[in-house]
Amino acid sequence: MLAAVDGDALDRAVGANLAGQDPAGTAPQQRQVIAVDGTSLRGSARLSAGRRHLLSPVTHHRALTLAQAEVGAKTNETAHFRPLLEPLDLDGTLVTFDALHSVQANVTWLAATKKAHYISVIKANQPTAYRQLAALPWADIAVQHTTTSTGHGRRESRSIKTCGIADQLGGIAFPHACLAIRVHRRRRQTGRRESRETVYAVTSLDAHQTTPADLATAIRGHGTVEALHHVRDVTFAEDASTVHTGTAPRAMAFLRNLAIGLLKILGADNIAKTTRAIRDRPERVLPLLGITNKPDP
Template identity: 40%
Template structure:
């Protein structure tokens, strides 16, 4: 079953239904080599159904299809965490399935489903615990800017972090806003046009070791001013983001 699913994913399947369709349409010699069962006097190889594939993979691979062809992050510079809701997974009154996924270089490392009535925070440690993250920088949005997450990455996994700070961490956010950003000499400007908008980003970085920032292992902070212009309407918007990292 796992060989069938993995072969289908390598061939381009991105859902359980697509895996089942690939296995059903494969020539007889393919399921024979993968060990599919033979039925009848002619020994016809029968492909597993989509429901069977989903059930077996869910029991063996908590990350679903991603675990079958997931990328090992050990040699990567960075791993990005992001949540996503599976399209088409809502059934009746049942909510859509939400996953926390880890990716590197555009390739999926693994993913875990977020249980109902909880959020992505509860899956952060379980998602990354099986991997060697020594020297890898883990990036995540403001939801994961948690003290326990930072300690887990630095102290237990020998990794680094780059996290966004918003109002969910009020004290670090207040202290970051009060820093003397105008005196900062480490600056970078980026301009790009695409997706119907023009965007300019001005980034400034400061060493914050010893400044009393209430967050574990933080050594450097950055402020990103983002100016965005909608090319169709001419409407402009501005956003300020703060990030923190244990890197110097």
């Protein structure tokens, strides 16, 4: 049945279900932030076909998957960016994505047509914009926000600087960009030497619409998607699944997203523990799906 189901229809139904149960997404005074990223289903590969690759928009706040599209390969993600986001109401939403999706045509459509804001990481795939960002007078700009975190045997610190693009002669060769962002990361793993990394980004948000702290949170929050993929693999053994026929791999992925999203909406912090509790008493899941067993009057 899953192999023959209409994958697009299932994705729309599950995405609408999750969005409908969490309409606000965040507190009223906060802006909704959505990350767009892809993942591969490793167990779906066969000698005659490569692994399936999926692209999804996921909310930062509760890691709810709002939509999903199957793409032929990771390099084809950019062609699915607009069709994936087209049905969603993104007015005023902040969308984050990595350098792969920093395509000027898609970004222009996102800002002009969907009325959304964005944070776009700029790397070598945008050589002109990258050179312009790196050449900004960052040494003359003070650090505006720092964070430090520890865990899993490592310590990581991040500092952020922002620069108004309109103040720079010639601006930046990127559509609707208002602020340039420089994030410097320092990471020390136990027993290893410290590593450093500098990341440049641009955003359509202006200085009066956001703060360096909010930008730092949004950039770091993009990892929400990767955390969701980790839960799908570790708790639901997604990479170990050898389902590969028809739309079954895609359908199973979104059913996992549905389970995780419902538990997140309920406030579950430990998905693995909560899943085990439901496994031991399956009837507990029925109310979560809106299914009741009331006798007829």
